[in-house]
Amino acid sequence: MTAPLLEIDDLAISYKVGDHDQRVVHGVSFRVDRGEVVALVGESGSGKTTTAQAVLGLLAGNGRIEQGAIRLNGIDIAHWPQKRFDTIRGAVVALIPQDPGSSLNPVRTIGAQVAEVLQIHGRGDRRAIRTRTLDLLTRVGLLPAEMRADQYPHELSGGMKQRVLIAIAVALNPDLIVADEPTSALDVTVQRVILDLIDELRRENGTAVLLVTHDLGVAADRANRLVVLQGGRIQEQGAVKDVLAAPQSAYTRRLLSDAPSLTKVRPARRAPGSGEDFAIVVERLTHDFPVGGTAKRFRAVDDVSFKVCRGTTHAIVGESGSGKTTTIRGVVGFLKPTAGRIRIDGEDMTTLKGEALRRFRRNIQLVYQNPFGSLDPRQTISQIVEEPLLNFAPPPKAERAKKVADMLHRVGLPETFLGRHPRALSGGQRQRVAIARALVLDPRVLVLDEAVSALDVTVQAQILALLDELQKALGLTYLFVSHDLAVVQQISDTVSVMYKGRQVDGGPVDTVFARPNSDYTRELIDAIPGRKAPMLALSTASVRG
Template identity: 70%
Template sequence: MSTALNINSPTSRLSNVPALEIGNLAVSYRSHGEDHRVVHDVSLEVRPGEVVALVGESGSGKTTTAQAAIGLLAQNGRVESGSIRLNGTDISGWPQKRLDSIRGSKISLIPQDPTSSLNPVKTIGEQVAEVLQIHRQGRGTEIEARVIELLARVGLSQPELRAKQYPHELSGGMRQRVLIAIAIALKPALIIADEPTSALDVTVQKRILDLIDELRDEYGTAVLLVTHDLGVAADRSNRIVVLKNGRVQEQGPTDEVLAAPRSDYTRKLLSDAPSLGKGRYVISRVKDGSPADADHAVIVENLVQDFHLSARRATFRAVDDISFTVRRGTTHAIVGESGSGKTTTARSIVGFNKPSSGRIVVDGIDVTSLSGESLRRFRKTIQLVYQNPFASLDPRQTIFQVIEEPLLNFDPLPREERVRKVEAILDRVGLPQAVLARKPHALSGGQRQRVAIARALVLEPKILVLDEAVSALDVTVQAQILRLLDELQQALGLTYLFISHDLAVVRQISDTVSVLHNGRLVDEGPVEDVFQNPGSAYTRELIAAIPGQRNAFLENSVLNGASQ
């Protein structure tokens, strides 16, 4: 399979001196007057022109290790022991002022979140120029020209215009390219890329990773790629280092680790990775034939959703003539990039948007005809689970109050009955009763998402809309939630509308799929049919962008689709 990636650089490109060599690193954080060690005797190296993936779940120590390497630990963090050698020089004991002299010039960081990493009150050009000014790489018009050159080099269209714009005027992918421009400005020997694409759509992710690889190949730069995505690590690294609880579980050439993992933890990570797994959580229940409307939980016909742009007295068409149906007790996925119209479609189905035209029938109810109290009562039938479990729960409420709240909003029950229902649904989602007295901050991400699911289910709806409901979770936690959703669907006969940009997850859990692009339907049908024989160039591009393409199961899908 052809790819822009070239991880097998000629060995002559690789120096005998590692760009980065970490030896027996131990890092601790001080909290409540005590030191808590979070990284234990970690050793790894990255050679020039090489990509080493540092993988593990949240709390594994991978970001702490990367921060220690560049001297950017939090104020309460410190290196207890071990060495950090950059091009053979131990920098672990250097003061911040001395480290400042090499950040950007010898070692650079591409952070995870492009939104919070750029200054909102400075132009893009000013922020790229800053690293050149700090290291005295020219002045005035010379720096301005270099900024334009860098923005063009990372693939930004109209670089002169982008230099004058502010971060909020750029898309997420464009902002990430700006961070890369800053990172490569002085051609450092080492780039640390900390989850550089985790917040991006799959096609944008592929373009960013391709760009990093092109720059690595051009400059011979070493890359330490911090990621929880085993598919990305599989595609983009020469070697993998697996961390758990701050300790190295195993490391070695990527192909060898993937083919024959030695540790149970690595095997678990690989089995849970959607793009590397062989099986599906859900066995397809779609039957042949054309069933009557009564067998459909959701019917969408010729849906159009316009939004008025009052400033210009114009309208923007977010959804353009979309139709699909969802069988009862099945999972239907709506996939596409940001701006494709998938979330707008979901909000119209739930009744949050009044369609401009078209028909939506949910459990036999024409949603487009509802208003006022009838619309409010309808929402007992269909409930929404949001993307981010850290933002969707009220931090002031206890978990009991979070789950109880919907019961108070619809036909309030006696307290004893509410308590019984809350405790029963908590059992159903696999959480202990002890969490009811806690607040959301005391729970992990996976626990919070279970609470969000419990809150949605406490009203006993027939349909759940899951809007990117697992995209913010680590791979093993994601797998747990997907298994839970499957168990709930089989036990309760639920129908799921699954909104996602992650086609690897969609393939695992969905029966049918609709692919949206620029508000229009470009592909639909049973999941395997769409993956094996995509009908549009856009769907083929989405499938080809799924990380983990070394996996033959997915690779064959792309090749079959490309041959259509």
């Protein structure tokens, strides 16, 4: 039997932090055979990206391989100097990076960037390289290749940029491609197309892929084998269908039950509110934006209507550019719509102005997507949660302090967090703080703008559970914006699917999922990763399965 393509043996990696070494990968061993797809699955901090970087010799400056071997075609490359790595990178091992947006040099054409990998490894003269570049661009579907080659990255969409990066990765027909979260920055429908493309090229060339992902659904769909990492240690590894059907470790079981795309059990939703008691009514909302100083106008939201019963959750689904953000900015009163009405608790938001609008806003609070950017790093947690109170006839200091402490307790954070700064908190904890800040004013409506999209599945499941509990306890109405249909299916009662500014589907979640009205919704549902996965042991034989 020949040696495996990649064999990682008892690998330990540490980062130098201050004066001491912090070990992040502890004795990891696994192998990738020729032409095989192995998924490295785990949450952030599980060491999956560090392991992948080590394979490419691209550990950050303070990272060091402490022990173990990385054997590529039987040769240990773990302690190779960078110069030696230069000869195999691109040619034998290639990378498809995580964020296509920042992974291409903004001041060079994409043709130049594809050609570069051929130049570095001296594959032919100028003309041969140009021909090969155009072939590659054609192969990844960037047409017409001649025109695309002369474009700059900012002229391409995220999916197209990822195609460029795929073209670069496959240019020299490497043995192994390390794909580090290749689609997590893309919309679901684009995600599927890109994963299909990687699959296709891999089959054509017999390339093996080490797929790093936090999304078990993606891993289940695309990999032959799974390696589950937690805290830098392997929890479990094996063939995909074995791991999914009979997970051995408690951690894998938890990951599986937290993954919205793989869980077909849905917590029972309340019956939609009693008849006509609507907390949010949006009627024929239309919003135009002026286009760069000209008289032309761009219609971002086109005739959108929906109603949300008090105490229920309404989801707005769509990809970037679908108008979902514009819609919610109208609902919270940041934008005056061009036409249409938005009533919150019977009050018409579109006619409120100035002080009245400001005062009404306390009824509608917003939780943002990015828990790292939405908290002021210089404030303490207690200042962050207290701040909204100061904007509206603040109660006395002692009362405010009590309110803040109560709120923190409500969102499941200990009181010791009050004096801390956001940087000392994890992503999930920060999102809890953001929720506490939104709830401190006792709002009636909470708008959640992709509020769980940046979180790991397990943390995401916890935040969703918290939101559910708060809704029951406080009778809140949620407007939940997401691009992730699996999450939407799990937590919302009603849904609006938006596409290019229009609402293409709407109604109770079950109805929309069972009988979508539009092709777009159907495509979205099909694109949910994990649908190809063998049914899980813990799944109830659901109709939708």
